[in-house]
Structure formats: C-alpha cells, structure tokens
Amino acid sequence: MASTLYRKVFDQHVVRELGEDQYQLFIGLHLIHEATSAQAFAMLRERGLQVAYPERNVATVDHIIPTDDVARPFADAQSEAMLAALENNTASFGLRFLSAERRENGIVHVIGAERGLTQPGLTIVCGDSHTATHGAFGALAFGIGTSQVRDVLGTQSVIVNRLKVRRIDITGALRPGVSAKDVILYVIHRLGPKAGVGFAYEFGGAVVDAMSMDERMTVCNMVVEGGALVGYCNPDETTFAYLRGRPSAPEGEDWDRAVDWWRSLASDADAPYDDRVVFDGAEISPMVTWGVNLGQSVPVDGHVPGAAADAAAEAALADARTFMGVTAGQPVEGIGIDVAFLGSCTNGRLSDFVEVAEALRRSGAKVAEGVRALAVPGSQEVRAQLVERGLDKVFEQAGFEFRQPGCSMCIAMNQDRLNDGETAASSSNRNFKGRQGSPTGRTLIMSPLSVAAAAVRGAVADPREVFATNR
Numbered sequence: 240m241a242s243t244l245y246r247k248v249f250d251q252h253v254v255r256e257l258g259e260d261q262y263q264l265f266i267g268l269h270l271i272h273e274a275t276s277a278q279a280f281a282m283l284r285e286r287g288l289q290v291a292y293p294e295r296n297v298a299t300v301d302h303i304i305p306t307d308d309v310a311r312p313f314a315d316a317q318s319e320a321m322l323a324a325l326e327n328n329t330a331s332f333g334l335r336f337l338s339a340e341r342r343e344n345g346i347v348h349v350i351g352a353e354r355g356l357t358q359p360g361l362t363i364v365c366g367d368s369h370t371a372t373h374g375a376f377g378a379l380a381f382g383i384g385t386s387q388v389r390d391v392l393g394t395q396s397v398i399v400n401r402l403k404v405r406r407i408d409i410t411g412a413l414r415p416g417v418s419a420k421d422v423i424l425y426v427i428h429r430l431g432p433k434a435g436v437g438f439a440y441e442f443g444g445a446v447v448d449a450m451s452m453d454e455r456m457t458v459c460n461m462v463v464e465g466g467a468l469v470g471y472c473n474p475d476e477t478t479f480a481y482l483r484g485r486p487s488a489p490e491g492e493d494w495d496r497a498v499d500w501w502r503s504l505a506s507d508a509d510a511p512y513d514d515r516v517v518f519d520g521a522e523i524s525p526m527v528t529w530g531v532n533l534g535q536s537v538p539v540d541g542h543v544p545g546a547a548a549d550a551a552a553e554a555a556l557a558d559a560r561t562f563m564g565v566t567a568g569q570p571v572e573g574i575g576i577d578v579a580f581l582g583s584c585t586n587g588r589l590s591d592f593v594e595v596a597e598a599l600r601r602s603g604a605k606v607a608e609g610v611r612a613l614a615v616p617g618s619q620e621v622r623a624q625l626v627e628r629g630l631d632k633v634f635e636q637a638g639f640e641f642r643q644p645g646c647s648m649c650i651a652m653n654q655d656r657l658n659d660g661e662t663a664a665s666s667s668n669r670n671f672k673g674r675q676g677s678p679t680g681r682t683l684i685m686s687p688l689s690v691a692a693a694a695v696r697g698a699v700a701d702p703r704e705v706f707a708t709n710r
C-alpha cells in the first residue's frame with residue numbers, strides 16, 4: 240500500500256501499540272545537551288537505572304557556552320555548573336560527549352548532520368524543540384520533554400501519538416536573493432503559527448528538490464514555529480551525496496545497502512496525505528518578521544499590518560506593534576536595528592556564512608556605525624572551515640565579531656544578549672518577547688543575507704538592493 244516516509248519510518252520503530260493511538264517507539268539516536276538533560280539523569284539515578292543503549296546517545300554543549308572566552312571555569316557560575324553536570328553525567332553513564340576542550344562541540348542540530356549521525360530512516364529525539372531539523376534527511380525527528388529524555392535514557396524508547404501528515408509543495412523556482420529561510424517564513428506566514436499542531440510537515444516540489452541539505456535543514460528547523468512537531472524531506476541523491484564519507488556514515492557494502500534502504504523509505508508518488516498545500520516559489524520574497532510570533536512577517540517591501548479578521552486578532556496585532564515600537568502601515572524597510580546576529584541552528588551552517596561573506600567581500604560593505612554585529616558559527620567544524628577559507632577575516636574586516644560556536648544570542652543563555660530596548664536583526668528562529676535576553680529587547684527574524692543587509696544599513700533593508708544579488 241502506498242505510504243508516506245513518516246508512516247514507513249514510524250511503523251518500523253513501533254515496539255508496542257498501547258491503544259488510544261499511543262505507541263512505544265524505538266529511538267535510533269538520542270542527542271543530548273546541557274539545558275534539558277540534568278534532571279533526566281537525576282531521575283535515572285533515583286531509579287537506579289543505567290542507560291539502555293549508550294552507543295545511541297551523543298551529547299554536546301551549546302546553550303550556555305560563552306562565545307568569547309571559553310576558558311574554564313566559566314565566569315558565569317550557573318553555566319559552569321550546567322556544563323560540569325553534563326560532563327559528570329556523560330562520564331558516569333558512559334556516553335559520548337563532544338566537548339569544547341577537544342573542539343568537537345556545536346549546536347546539537349548542526350553537529351548531528353555534519354558528523355553523519357543524522358541519517359534517513361532513523362528516529363531521532365532530543366530534549367529540544369528544533370530537533371525537527373534532522374528531518375531534512377528523511378529521519379523522523381522530534382523534540383521531547385525532560386521526562387521523555389529520562390525514558391529514552393532508560394529504555395531507548397518513548398511514548399508518542401501518531402501525527403497526521405501535511406504535504407507542502409513549493410513549486411517552480413525561487414527568485415534571486417530569496418533563500419530557504421524566506422521559504423519557511425513564507426510558509427508559516429501563509430498557514431499561521433499554529434496550523435501545524437498535530438501534523439508532520441512533508442516538504443517537496445521543485446524548489447525543495449533543488450535545495451542543498453543546509454537549506455533543507457533551515458526549512459525543517461522552523462516547522463515547530465508553525466506548530467508542527469516534525470518536518471521532513473524525502474531522501475534523494477542530494478542527501479546521499481552529503482552523507483557519503485562523513486565520520487558516522489556507513490562505508491563499503493554497508494553504504495550501498497543503506498542507500499537502497501533509504502531510497503525505499505521516500506513517500507510513494509501516490510501516498511495518501513491528510514492535507515496538501517501548494518505554494519509557488521516565484522511568489523516568495525525576502526521575508527522579515529515585524530512582531531512577536533513567526534506568523535507576524537511581511538515581505539521586505541511590505542508594511543506593518545493594521546487590520547485583522549476579528550477583534551481578538553486586531554488586539555494581538557496592536558499589542559505586537561506596541562511592543563515592537565512600530566505603527567500600522569509603516570514600511571518594515573527602514574526599521575532601525577542595534578544588533579545583527581548571524582548564527583543559530585536555523586542559519587549557523589557553513590553555507591550561511593559563506594553566502595554572507597561573499598556578499599560582504601564583493602560589495603566591500605561595512606557594518607553601520609553603532610551596530611553590534613555577531614557572527615557565531617553553529618559548530619567548531621563550521622568555524623574551522625570558515626577560518627580555513629579566510630572568511631573569518633572577511634567578517635572581521637566588515638565589522639563583525641567572529642565568535643566561538645554556540646546558541647549564543649538566539650536564546651541568550653550565555654552572555655550574548657540584547658540590552659534593554661535594543662532591536663536585533665537575527666538569523667535565528669524565535670521572536671517572542673524577551674527571547675534574546677532583555678524583556679524589552681526586540682527581535683526581527685530574517686535570512687542571513689537580510690541580517691547582513693540590515694547590519695550594513697543599520698536598518699531593515701532589501702538584501703537584493705544592498706548586495707545587488709543575482710543568485
């Protein structure tokens with residue numbers, strides 16, 4: 240019977256049916272970071288349990304790690320304690336820990352792929368909502384809560400409901416200067432930030448087929464901002480080419496067998512979907528959020544909205560405008576910024592920085608006076624490759640601080656934070672009130688190229704004009 244990748248991978252991992260559409264699902268790979276694991280390890284200890292499948296658990300440090308001085312102990316005592324707890328937990332339970340000392344660390348959703356840990360057909364979980372990122376490879380990947388982290392540590396399985404599947408086709412081709420980030424911002428804008436509740440989003444169509452793995456990860460990363468727990472793309476030649484030769488990828492005959500199996504997992508052409516939507520790639524412009532959720536976005540040449548469908552929606556818009564200090568009808572282009580942040584698990588990958596570095600180098604543009612600009616690579620690997628290409632210098636000469644890897648100002652659990660009342664142009668994924676460290680800080684979410692354009696102008700700007708893009 241024709242089926243979706245979601246259904247095929249799900250069914251292959253069911254350990255037990257528990258009734259009421261609940262299933263115990265075996266987990267192929269559990270990723271761990273310091274922000275959501277300490278309590279789970281404590282609960283495991285309380286029950287006197289061991290980790291059931293240590294080799295299927297991999298940890299890193301990302302949320303709290305400083306991006307300037309990483310010497311231990313950290314200046315911030317709480318951060319130091321959180322990392323020490325993770326070191327202790329991984330050592331005493333015998334788990335692999337990708338440490339900063341060995342320069343193996345990075346944002347959990349960046350390192351999984353670059354090490355080849357993330358593979359098609361795997362069930363992947365992490366105590367982190369952006370685990371959906373790994374779905375770009377045709378894995379069934381989703382975020383879990385801390386008590387589920389405990390369950391996975393103790394049993395390598397977790398109890399879940401089956402999701403419905405919404406197929407989202409992006410047809411045709413993107414226009415020059417429009418990126419994967421703009422695609423997912425557009426999808427969330429069109430469907431709304433809650434439309435994905437109860438769904439897995441399957442992405443396809445010519446635009447997605449033509450995307451690199453980095454771009455597919457950007458798209459899948461943000462499904463959670465559209466309400467969906469899972470996002471994925473079907474594995475194809477792009478997926479296999481990316482994985483081949485990565486440290487944890489299969490080799491030799493195992494590789495050939497794996498590719499055959501991965502191919503078989505892709506959704507069948509006549510697979511049944513619970514819902515389908517089609518968007519024309521040519522309709523998508525560079526997008527900018529102007530408000531306090533990810534649905535509150537407009538094309539860069541658009542205006543802050545004034546009217547809404549009903550009184551409640553109208554009130555929500557008014558509240559967002561007040562918080563953001565903007566007025567109805569104001570063009571988003573020209574909204575002033577104080578900080579430019581390049582990085583995060585959405586857009587902290589090599590291709591994101593290379594694209595921006597090339598635009599900066601070609602144009603010779605510099606960060607505007609008074610703007611604090613941070614370039615924070617998603618991992619040590621991304622950073623090393625940028626340094627090897629000499630692109631760290633390009634960022635520095637343009638006026639960016641080129642930092643050590645981590646989540647950084649995406650969430651401000653380290654020292655990288657907005658000051659009160661500051662506005663950031665950010666390549667990250669969340670813009671709720673206070674997200675970047677100050678309760679009165681404001682976040683404008685956009686693509687890396689748009690962040691660079693804003694850094695250069697000191698205000699929201701169209702990257703196609705600032706960098707005369709003809710990609």
Ligand SMILES: CC(C)[C@H](C(=O)O)[C@@H](O)C(=O)O
Pocket residue numbers: 274275302366367368369382650
């Ligand atoms: C800290 C963690 C639980 C959180 C998440 O689940 O996503 C964080 O990564 C975020 O982006 O808000």
Ligand code: SF4
Pocket residue numbers: 301302346347367369583584585645646649650667668
């Ligand atoms: S980069 Fe941001 S969104 Fe991604 S895991 Fe870190 S805090 Fe969460």
